[in-house]
Amino acid sequence: MGATFLADGQGAPVASLSPLAEQMAQLERQAIAQALQATGGNMVAAARLLGISRATLYERLG
Numbered sequence: 001m002g003a004t005f006l007a008d009g010q011g012a013p014v015a016s017l018s019p020l021a022e023q024m025a026q027l028e029r030q031a032i033a034q035a036l037q038a039t040g041g042n043m044v045a046a047a048r049l050l051g052i053s054r055a056t057l058y059e060r061l062g
Contacts, residue, residue, distance in 0.1 A: 032060060 017023070031050060039045035047057040
């Protein structure tokens with residue numbers, strides 16, 4: 001589900017929000033992808049960079 005745009009009553013576009021859980025999941029996916037890119041795909045280093053265990057990283061990827 002992507003963001004849609006609505007008018008704020010005065011004609012200015014306002015992005016509608018998706019549920020918080022969906023926003024958090026998207027942010028988490030982006031952070032994991034960036035960490036993996038920064039570490040050349042090294043899972044242990046990416047987990048360390050994110051401050052989570054390797055097992056947690058694998059869970060979040062699954």
